[in-house]
Amino acid sequence: MDNTPKSSHPLEELYEILGEDLEECTSDGLLISENEDPIPLTNDSFKEIKESGASRKIAFVDGGDGILEEAPNFLININRIYFSMFSGKKRISPSTIKSRIEFFSSVVTKILKEDSKITVTYKTKLFPYDDQDRKLLPDEIDLESTTEGATILEKGRINSLSRRFAEWSFAKKIVEEELEEGDIIVKDGALQTGFKNETRYAKELYDIAMKKGVIVCGLAKASRIIELDCAEPIIAKVQQFSKKLNLGKWYFEVGNLPGDDMGFNLITKFHQNSNHVFRFEILTEQYNKMTDAERNDVLESFANNSKDMAIIGYPYGFIDADRFAQVRKNELGMYKGLLISQMAKHPEWKKLRSHSSSIKFHDKLNRVTS
Amino acid sequence: MDEIEIVGQVIGGKIGDIIVREKSGKNLEIGDLIVSEEENSFLILQAFALEYGSQIEERMQQMMSGVNLEQGVKDTEFYEPEFVNYVLARVKALARVSNNDYKVTLPKTLPPFFNTLRLIKKDDLQFLKKSKEQIFVGNIRSGSKVIADAEVWLNAEDIFSHHILIPATTGRGKSNLVKTILWHLLDYNKVGVLVLDAHNEYYGINSAGLKDHSNSRQNLVFYTPVNPPAGSNRLTVNLQSIRPEHFEGIIELPEAQHQVLRNIYRTHRENWITALFTTPVDGLTTQGGVQEFQEISIFVVRRKLRLMMGLNIDEDNNLISNNEVFDATTKGLTTVNDIAKDVEAGKVVVLDTSRLGDEAELLIGNIIATKLFEEYKDSKAKGTLERKPVASVVIEEAPRVIGEDVLSSKNDNIYSTIAKEGRKFKIGLTAITQLSSVIPRTILANMNTKIILGNEMKQERQAIIESASQDLSEDDRNIASLDKGEAIISSIFVPFAIPIKIPLFDDLVKRQGNPKQNQTKTKVF
Numbered sequence A: 001m002d003n004t005p006k007s008s009h010p011l012e013e014l015y016e017i018l019g020e021d022l023e024e025c026t027s028d029g030l031l032i033s034e035n036e037d038p039i040p041l042t043n044d045s046f047k048e049i050k051e052s053g054a055s056r057k058i059a060f061v062d063g064g065d066g067i068l069e070e071a072p073n074f075l076i077n078i079n080r081i082y083f084s085m086f087s088g089k090k091r092i093s094p095s096t097i098k099s100r101i102e103f104f105s106s107v108v109t110k111i112l113k114e115d116s117k118i119t120v121t122y123k124t125k126l127f128p129y130d131d132q133d134r135k136l137l138p139d140e141i142d143l144e145s146t147t148e149g150a151t152i153l154e155k156g157r158i159n160s161l162s163r164r165f166a167e168w169s170f171a172k173k174i175v176e177e178e179l180e181e182g183d184i185i186v187k188d189g190a191l192q193t194g195f196k197n198e199t200r201y202a203k204e205l206y207d208i209a210m211k212k213g214v215i216v217c218g219l220a221k222a223s224r225i226i227e228l229d230c231a232e233p234i235i236a237k238v239q240q241f242s243k244k245l246n247l248g249k250w251y252f253e254v255g256n257l258p259g260d261d262m263g264f265n266l267i268t269k270f271h272q273n274s275n276h277v278f279r280f281e282i283l284t285e286q287y288n289k290m291t292d293a294e295r296n297d298v299l300e301s302f303a304n305n306s307k308d309m310a311i312i313g314y315p316y317g318f319i320d321a322d323r324f325a326q327v328r329k330n331e332l333g334m335y336k337g338l339l340i341s342q343m344a345k346h347p348e349w350k351k352l353r354s355h356s357s358s359i360k361f362h363d364k365l366n367r368v369t370s
Numbered sequence B: 001m002d003e004i005e006i007v008g009q010v011i012g013g014k015i016g017d018i019i020v021r022e023k024s025g026k027n028l029e030i031g032d033l034i035v036s037e038e039e040n041s042f043l044i045l046q047a048f049a050l051e052y053g054s055q056i057e058e059r060m061q062q063m064m065s066g067v068n069l070e071q072g073v074k075d076t077e078f079y080e081p082e083f084v085n086y087v088l089a090r091v092k093a094l095a096r097v098s099n100n101d102y103k104v105t106l107p108k109t110l111p112p113f114f115n116t117l118r119l120i121k122k123d124d125l126q127f128l129k130k131s132k133e134q135i136f137v138g139n140i141r142s143g144s145k146v147i148a149d150a151e152v153w154l155n156a157e158d159i160f161s162h163h164i165l166i167p168a169t170t171g172r173g174k175s176n177l178v179k180t181i182l183w184h185l186l187d188y189n190k191v192g193v194l195v196l197d198a199h200n201e202y203y204g205i206n207s208a209g210l211k212d213h214s215n216s217r218q219n220l221v222f223y224t225p226v227n228p229p230a231g232s233n234r235l236t237v238n239l240q241s242i243r244p245e246h247f248e249g250i251i252e253l254p255e256a257q258h259q260v261l262r263n264i265y266r267t268h269r270e271n272w273i274t275a276l277f278t279t280p281v282d283g284l285t286t287q288g289g290v291q292e293f294q295e296i297s298i299f300v301v302r303r304k305l306r307l308m309m310g311l312n313i314d315e316d317n318n319l320i321s322n323n324e325v326f327d328a329t330t331k332g333l334t335t336v337n338d339i340a341k342d343v344e345a346g347k348v349v350v351l352d353t354s355r356l357g358d359e360a361e362l363l364i365g366n367i368i369a370t371k372l373f374e375e376y377k378d379s380k381a382k383g384t385l386e387r388k389p390v391a392s393v394v395i396e397e398a399p400r401v402i403g404e405d406v407l408s409s410k411n412d413n414i415y416s417t418i419a420k421e422g423r424k425f426k427i428g429l430t431a432i433t434q435l436s437s438v439i440p441r442t443i444l445a446n447m448n449t450k451i452i453l454g455n456e457m458k459q460e461r462q463a464i465i466e467s468a469s470q471d472l473s474e475d476d477r478n479i480a481s482l483d484k485g486e487a488i489i490s491s492i493f494v495p496f497a498i499p500i501k502i503p504l505f506d507d508l509v510k511r512q513g514n515p516k517q518n519q520t521k522t523k524v525f
Helices: A010-021 A131-136 A155-178 A198-212 A234-242 A284-289 A292-303 A316-325 A329-345 A347-369 B058-071 B156-161 B174-185 B255-278 B281-285 B295-309 B335-344 B358-382 B404-409 B414-425 B441-446 B458-466 B476-480 B505-512
Strands: A046-048 A057-071 A074-087 A090-092 A100-114 A117-128 A145-148 A184-188 A215-220 A250-255 A263-269 A278-283 B006-014 B017-022 B033-037 B041-054 B085-098 B116-119 B134-142 B145-155 B164-167 B191-197 B220-224 B311-313 B319-321 B348-352 B390-395 B427-433 B449-453 B486-491 B498-501
Touching: A057 A155, A057 A316, A057 A329, A074 A155, A074 A316, A074 A329, A100 A131, A100 A155, A117 A131, A117 A155, A131 A155, A155 A184, A155 A198, A184 A292, A184 A316, A198 A215, A198 A278, A198 A284, A215 A263, A215 A292, A234 A250, A234 A263, A263 A284, A263 A292, A278 A284, A278 A292, A329 A347, B006 B033, B006 B085, B017 B041, B033 B085, B033 B134, B041 B476, B134 B156, B134 B174, B134 B486, B145 B156, B145 B486, B145 B498, B156 B191, B156 B390, B156 B427, B164 B174, B164 B458, B174 B191, B174 B427, B174 B449, B174 B505, B191 B335, B191 B358, B220 B335, B255 B281, B255 B295, B255 B311, B255 B319, B281 B295, B295 B311, B295 B358, B335 B348, B335 B358, B348 B358, B358 B390, B358 B414, B358 B427, B390 B414, B414 B427, B414 B441, B441 B458, B458 B476
Parallel strands: A057 A184, A184 A215, B164 B427, B164 B449, B191 B348, B191 B390, B220 B348, B390 B427
Antiparallel strands: A046 A250, A057 A074, A074 A090, A074 A100, A100 A117, A117 A145, A215 A278, A250 A263, A263 A278, B006 B017, B006 B116, B017 B085, B033 B041, B033 B116, B041 B085, B134 B145, B134 B498, B311 B319, B449 B486, B486 B498
């Protein structure tokens, strides 16, 4: 065994090896799907977002959630969905729908045994503050998920289930009640679905939007999509290439990604002085029918909402939406307190706590060691 | 509630320090009076501090500013600045007013969370009622905004018998305030006041002054050493009116020298000062063949009195006074009695002491105040005090007579005696000062009405705050930011510390000639 002390910091070594492991990518295209040709990365692939004076009405939709109590067999969440509308930098007040809905959700795990076959079912129930809000929320039956065998559903997916569905149903209502032809609705995140039934909710939104002529978009703050040639993040590669060009605001067409993504993917930069580029989607069916001028108008409308000094190049509507949709840590404390007070009123529910304790030891340990 | 009126919303805090988010553009000020309307009552709140609030983290703000200042990025701006960045006002509850009977109580609860707030209006002050014999001190003020028609009137007998302190630095409107108060005292005969006017600014010889009041002929008496205007008097005090105790607390005299004065007075009675100067020294030092004092003591007291009162001996060994006020002959024999009688008749007596030195001015005041105090004390003993009006002595630069150093190094004087005991004899002190901190706390606490004007000196503000009748612990900035003519009244006779704007005296005088403007609209305490 070599006992010679290391001269360098382990992180220095880590970086050296990581640098060697990460491939130097020299290709001049983006390979997105193994079944298709790479998308050429040339000057012509970038389109400038031109000043057209367009400031279409945009409805920004975002959601937030937080866990109040959890155990391997149940979960209690607080969920919040928010939307706001802007035309350029001007806020537009909703005419009929409230800006924010808040509801609790519980997910209970049930085991079903049939002919020695075990399935795990996740039943979700929703509890809005205002019963009138139920019409903005998804049907509980649609939130049911099932997995086979003793495998339980990934925690992160169950946590966000109710919120994700509610975002779709809320967005649909916004299109119905608040938007007109030519207006835009944009969701925080991709136009991708991941749950059984979620696609149906997404489709209901797309159908009503297309019927009314409202453009459906999605903006992802982070993207894990890599190109398949040398595993480089496509956003980074496009951004790197764009630096060679003398463009202010631009977009780069990526197209449809494999899977159930209904959006036409773009990589966009909304402000000349911004360091941020985003994965941006427009419902494929709508994008394909648009003229270049219409596409420019849609993107220019976002650019005109992305001049706030707080984060130059990021639509202000999403800053606003995040501000109101986010469930903050201190809020969680308050809701947890309310939950505990309910438990105190119903001593029989103490069993829920005993279930929770099976996964809470880590928190306790943290309080001792942190 | 009308949307336009809303100035903020309660968003947190605690009793005594409630946090309010200001509605953009409303520009709340320190001292603003704000109302929280509740179910059966409303709460009057006052802003005592303002600070910035933002939805953006501080480091991010610094970065944004850096981008703006250093890089000058074009085509960017602050979106919804009024929504993201705002002002937080810290307010305290002053009073709760019942909607039914306008009864005022001290607030013991917080306003409802998220309650919207509006600025105070005249109608909110209906609980204030005016009765007879009150004096006007100013209009209610919210920040720097004067509430039209909401006037503050205080019961003159109450506040003057319980002593008044007017603390302020130069140029904040002290003289204007005192003139305003005295002006309204001339309306009635319920309070007699002796004013030692060191700057000859109250009577108004050459400008607007108390002489312009319609009752001045009956209720105002003016004494000045030279060229008294028609209807006023020459201020001459005969040396015979002076007694040795009048020097106590005014000039520094060791016990031996006091003893000299007392002995000579015992022998020569009212002619003692003449005797002190005209009798040969050895005739004064010995009595009955026994040497009572050192010659040096005689020389020292002669020198001190000569300097103070301008006394000299002429060639014929007659005592003469070069001072315009003190007289060694036969003039001014009744002045002290006359002044005391006028004060006892509820009149305002203004003595122009602008030509006198500090000590001589205080001596004059001492002589008259002592006389007054004796008269009132005597009345109490005889059971006739109730029939007398309240009397007050107005003294400027009050620490000269009630300062900590004066009271510890010299004997008590009549001013400190009045401050300590005067209340039970219906005599009060109205002390004006720039330096409240040098007045002993026991005296400050006894001054039950404080009309606080602006003061930049923290130490002075602290002394005032600590001795106020209401909790002003959060009002330090508020007092520091008081502009000329703005004041806060803290008194046991008002339900909360009231911010006021004192009117310009000249306007009061002009208004007198216009009966319409002279009508009292709002009422107060």
